Amino acid sequence: VVSDPKTGATVSGTLLALNLDAEEFQSIRVGLAPSNLALSPDESVLAVVNSHSDSVSLVDARTLRAVEVKLPAMPEGVFGSQPVAAAFAPDGKTLFVACGGNNAIAVLRGSGLQARLAGWLPSAYFPSAVGLAQDGGLRVVAIKGTGNTADGKGNFRSTAYEGSLERIPPGALVRLEAGSREVAAANSPRFAPAGGVANLSSIGIRHVFFIIKENRTYDQVFGGMPKGNGDPKLLMYGIDVTPNHHALASQWVLLDNFYATSAISFDGHQWLMQAFVSDYVERAFAAAPRGYAWDMSDALTIAPTGFFWQSAKRPLDVRVFGEFCLPAVWDPVTQNAVDINERSLRPWSEYWRLYQSGKWQSEVGCSAAGIPALKNIMSPRYPVDETAIPDQIRAEEFLRELAEREQSGKMPNLNIITLTADHTNGTAPGSPVPKAMVADNDLALGRIVEGISRSRFWPNSLILVVEDDAQDGLDHVDGKRTVALAIGPRVRRGVVDSNYYTQLSMVRTIQDVFQIPPRTRALKAARAMNSVFTGAADLTPYRCLPANIKLDEMNPPAKSLRGRQRWAAEASSRMNWHDLDDVPSHVLNRILWWDAKGYGVPYPEPDRARAKR
Numbered sequence: 001v002v003s004d005p006k007t008g009a010t011v012s013g014t015l016l017a018l019n020l021d022a023e024e025f026q027s028i029r030v031g032l033a034p035s036n037l038a039l040s041p042d043e044s045v046l047a048v049v050n051s052h053s054d055s056v057s058l059v060d061a062r063t064l065r066a067v068e069v070k071l072p073a074m075p076e077g078v079f080g081s082q083p084v085a086a087a088f089a090p091d092g093k094t095l096f097v098a099c100g101g102n103n104a105i106a107v108l109r110g111s112g113l114q115a116r117l118a119g120w121l122p123s124a125y126f127p128s129a130v131g132l133a134q135d136g137g138l139r140v141v142a143i144k145g146t147g148n149t150a151d152g153k154g155n156f157r158s159t160a161y162e163g164s165l166e167r168i169p170p171g172a173l174v175r176l177e178a179g180s181r182e183v184a185a186a187n188s189p190r191f192a193p194a195g196g197v198a199n200l201s202s203i204g205i206r207h208v209f210f211i212i213k214e215n216r217t218y219d220q221v222f223g224g225m226p227k228g229n230g231d232p233k234l235l236m237y238g239i240d241v242t243p244n245h246h247a248l249a250s251q252w253v254l255l256d257n258f259y260a261t262s263a264i265s266f267d268g269h270q271w272l273m274q275a276f277v278s279d280y281v282e283r284a285f286a287a288a289p290r291g292y293a294w295d296m297s298d299a300l301t302i303a304p305t306g307f308f309w310q311s312a313k314r315p316l317d318v319r320v321f322g323e324f325c326l327p328a329v330w331d332p333v334t335q336n337a338v339d340i341n342e343r344s345l346r347p348w349s350e351y352w353r354l355y356q357s358g359k360w361q362s363e364v365g366c367s368a369a370g371i372p373a374l375k376n377i378m379s380p381r382y383p384v385d386e387t388a389i390p391d392q393i394r395a396e397e398f399l400r401e402l403a404e405r406e407q408s409g410k411m412p413n414l415n416i417i418t419l420t421a422d423h424t425n426g427t428a429p430g431s432p433v434p435k436a437m438v439a440d441n442d443l444a445l446g447r448i449v450e451g452i453s454r455s456r457f458w459p460n461s462l463i464l465v466v467e468d469d470a471q472d473g474l475d476h477v478d479g480k481r482t483v484a485l486a487i488g489p490r491v492r493r494g495v496v497d498s499n500y501y502t503q504l505s506m507v508r509t510i511q512d513v514f515q516i517p518p519r520t521r522a523l524k525a526a527r528a529m530n531s532v533f534t535g536a537a538d539l540t541p542y543r544c545l546p547a548n549i550k551l552d553e554m555n556p557p558a559k560s561l562r563g564r565q566r567w568a569a570e571a572s573s574r575m576n577w578h579d580l581d582d583v584p585s586h587v588l589n590r591i592l593w594w595d596a597k598g599y600g601v602p603y604p605e606p607d608r609a610r611a612k613r
Helices: 169-173 176-186 216-223 243-251 265-274 279-281 348-357 370-375 391-408 434-453 503-513 522-527 562-574 585-597
Strands: 012-018 024-030 034-038 045-050 055-060 066-070 083-088 095-099 104-109 116-122 125-132 138-143 164-168 208-214 253-257 318-321 326-331 334-339 414-418 461-467 484-487 495-497
Touching: 012 034, 012 045, 024 066, 045 083, 055 083, 066 116, 095 125, 104 125, 104 176, 116 176, 138 279, 138 370, 169 176, 208 265, 208 434, 208 503, 216 243, 243 253, 243 279, 243 484, 253 484, 265 279, 265 503, 279 585, 318 370, 318 391, 318 585, 348 391, 348 503, 391 414, 391 434, 434 461, 434 585, 461 503, 503 522
Parallel strands: 034 083, 083 125, 208 414, 208 461, 253 495, 318 414
Antiparallel strands: 012 024, 034 045, 045 055, 055 066, 083 095, 095 104, 104 116, 125 138, 138 164, 326 334, 461 484
16 A cells, blocks of 8 residues: 555545446546445436545546545544445435544535535444435444443443444434534533643653553552542452552552543554544454554554654654564664564563573564554564563663663653553463463563653653553443553642543643644544643652562463363463454453452353442
């Protein structure tokens, strides 16, 4: 796919008109990522919806002349209406276009290529198909319906969406003024003041460390913290397993109302890196028919606006550790990363041995082959996001580079760091027990935070930590409530912040710190985390806490087990751990529950867990 040299996004969209009699075709330029077609009743006009151009191309079926009509996102001036489907009215003078990003149906009126946007009709979450019914109204399929994962009946999993089929009666089709007002209001939320620091660019933050972890809910980690809104019954990795997470949340701010925008890693990394998820990812919800490009190595997953830092008005240095990476090893002779196949990756025990002997440096690395446009900002020595590689190696490599930067005095403005061990490998023999992998992740986080806090860069630093998703884990408030941390001299100390925040809030916060204009509709509407900041700096450094359990405690062989425990080991062994989410998450979460709680403890089924909000 031809892609932009800066962003890696697609740069062209084409419609091919085939003449079957003459066995020839003509290429017609349309918008980016054309995703659906609709032919007018008299077959004179073909509508092509362009999901990455926020437009519909109207093509004269006889002359093949095309006219592009914009379908703007809301709030105004940003990208992301994402038109994905269209249908003509019987008279051919009205065209209805489902815009997944706006959660709305655009209504175009006019004859032939003269049709223009007349207004909007509200719909449910991400409409993906629209059709005319015999009664003259519309039928709209929405992929995520109301988007509700906490309905008070025990529906608490992040992937537990219910799609919807919506009926819009004929009378609503003429009330476009009211519909347009409703769509505009729904896409432009207004938040009450949350306190803290209003102007985040004014408090001297010059270095942000954005740490992305894997797949935990709030209750799984913080459910036992008395001062937050947790449910101890759902706690799996408490203070004994995650002492640094608990210390960081206690010493700085406990965020107990923070949610993943994503459902799984596939869209989680896309939300976090660009505040946009391609229509094909949304429409093929969790199926990934084009391949599981959570690392955005498919150009069609990348927003035409690029990544969230690429709209900065002033020069911004960015360094990426792990994100976007494909497998590689570092060659100390050539000082380059060398691509390898994922089948060449070693077992966990081998990487652990290399770590303990200090010989891991040439056995891990990062290839930028997935998005060559980002090669210059990616660390070639940082490990790929592979759960066979302990997070201690990731911490070691980051701290090695941090020491170099201490000497030079040069630290990038934005540092993106992945830590993946808290995903775990279930109870697969040959891998550490789940609590050991979570503890490995916790210790790596503590070491990185301590290193930054004792560096020359600490007075002007901010550390933000978040999971890429809460995938299928249990939480008593909502299946998408997740673990998030804010750490730094300008972050409030010893408080609970229950303001509603999301992954997008964290990205918007970084943008506000560096005065980066939001270019997607999701970021423009997101609420920055102003309330966690204070104008008075506290430079007290962090002291990393040691792990309470052995990080190399291994899962026992399946043949030594019986009953449900043996089933769990065998099921874990069959899972593909090379792709972070190519596992049946509903099975894995049951395995993790029984491993943490005991194999005789019933898994909390929906009727046992009820929302408290």
